[in-house]
Amino acid sequence: MQAQKQTPPNNELSFARADNSTLVIRLAGDWHLRHGLPSPDVVEKQLDTAPKPTKVTFDAADLRDWDSGLLTFLIGVSEICHKRKLPADWAPLPEGVRSLIRLAEAVPEKTGARAEVSHTGFLEEIGHEAISYAQAMDDFLRFLGEVAIAFARLPFGKARFRRVDLMMAIQDCGASAFGIVTLVTFLVGVILAFEGAVQLQQFGASIYVADLVGIAMSRDMGAMMAAIIMAGRTGAAFAAQLGSMKVTQEIDALTTMGISPLEFLVLPRVLALFLMMPLLCVYSDCLGVAGGAFVSATMLHIPLGTYLRETQAAVTLTDIFGGVFKGAVYGIIIAVAGCLRGFQCGNSSSAVGDAATEAVVTGIVYIIIACGIFAFVFNVLGI
Template identity: 90%
Template sequence: MQAHRQTQPNNELTFKRAANSTLVVRLAGDWHLRHGLPSSDLVAKQLDTDPRPAKLTFDAADLRDWDSGLLTFLIGVSELCHKRKLPADWSPLPEGVRSLIQLAEAVPEKTGARAEVSHTSFIEELGHEAISYAKGLDDFLRFVGEVAISFARLAVGKARFRRVDLMIVIQDCGASAFGIVTLVTFLVGIILAFEGAVQLQQFGASIFVADLVGISMTRDMGAMMTAIIMAGRTGAAFAAQLGSMKVTQEIDALTTMGVSPLEFLVLPRVLALFLMIPLLCIYADCLGVAGGAFVSATMLHIPLGMYLRETKAAVTLTDIFGGVFKAAVYGIIIAVAGCLRGFQCGNSSSAVGDAATEAVVTGIVYVIVACGIFAFIFNVLGI
């Protein structure tokens, strides 16, 4: 019989070779995570040492206190035995340890449950991310197509959803969002006016602050700031709501009953945001102009009437309707992104939070991309 010893401050791991080619793993002392535990790789070395053992057993006579660290070690030993098709005798271990090991072996480990260290190069990771973004865009466009089909069914009166749900979402997307839209857009108007005033005062052209704020808010900033607010507020809410319904299998229940989840759940949300964001955009434009007027009156001492007349002369209906049109498109993007991430949500509670985060990121990124595309198109058309 040969013995090999591996000790830690509070535990001891010893290997013995019995005459019948059995490897005896002796466990002694206190096996606690806080004290540091031996690795199962030590057992692997003994299993691969010639002559290789025909069986593995344990000696736990001197084993005292233990916690999950011992179980982790033993499960690692169990995996080594399974890989080598080596029989193991667990009977010498305490009854509680044996029961927990049997439970761990009875429930198979989920694929991907363990974090794996990536050894890919930067170029490979960049390629994987590019493919991932391309696939995400493909999924988004497919979902947009399905939503368009639902709108076509709505146009011919065949879409199935509850009108009361539409009214509830409209209230949530509209009246309930007035507070945050008021605060943010008023402050944006103040910031634009202040930054412009600092520069324009040098040339004695302070009155043109009204032009700067009015055109900026109506053409782009009003629609974009409203969209970003709604992406963080409403888009995340859509993803969380639909994600929770997927976790609780309510979406599956609708499908089982023959009701299209896309029409029943997604259509009211997209329609509500499509209708309400243009109204919020107009409201945001007014608040932005009010913020500019506040700075002009307090810092530049420009009378309110003069400021409003300059704003009226600078801002055209094309600017206003262009911003409203952008806001309507942004509303569709935000609603589709939120609902898509909700439908893609996993089946755990943490996945709901991840879906909400992804909805906000996707909505804001696509809104900014759409804003850039609109800027190019409007410039080409001379609008």
């Protein structure tokens, strides 16, 4: 009787032939999951070895401690035997092992209980991602259309929401955001001025730092930086608030009472950001110019009056109003993205956090896309 032996650490698995028709699986040592266990596939390889056995039995005389890892291995062997229609003799195994195996075999496995491993190609994965992004864009546009319809009802007094909710949203989106907007936009102005000064000093054109900072902040950077700040601050808050209301079924309660959740919850938030974002944009422009003036005064030794006169000559009303218009559009995008993710939130506490994260990502991505579209359109119009 000849045996083939494989010896992983702390456990031993070997095979022998009692005769040409019986495969003996010898189990020895300690069989614990933490020590790493062999795969049942090695048994299948032995069953394919000529002469092919017609029966499987076990030798567990040297088996010591074991846990569910041994059961997992033996159930895998049982499935192989069932698939090949080979009888298996479980009598040599310990009584506890035999009882658990009988229990596992007595309850049939539910269809689809095991996750199927999908082997998709690279192009197929790209296609799935493209479809998911297209679906997300479709959801966003549909929700934006519903918000637009609610806005259309607003002048006729048909949109139902509480004025106090609007005032609270305006305070949260406006005055409460001044601190973080002040810090970030001032530093953005400082960075723009410093980077520009390093290059412009080489050509003796340091005064044009004022033009660089003023035009950049008024046209794009002021509105964009304020929008990104509000997406991370307010957009996430909107998603978390509405997500929590969905988990606690408050949104369902509004629907039951015949009140549109879109009008009652979404419209005040969208309106508040639509009104506050232009103000924050102008405030960001001023803080960015102040940051540039700080660098010019301390690094380039340009008098404040000279810097402000150069900024006034470079920046036009078209630049300012263009930035304000962008800020208003960014405000709608942030509010719609945050409210949409809140409405799409699942019914668990972890889903609220996921909704807030998705709201920030969606808001920032759509802000960048809108900024690119504005840059192209304004260039075509010669603005």
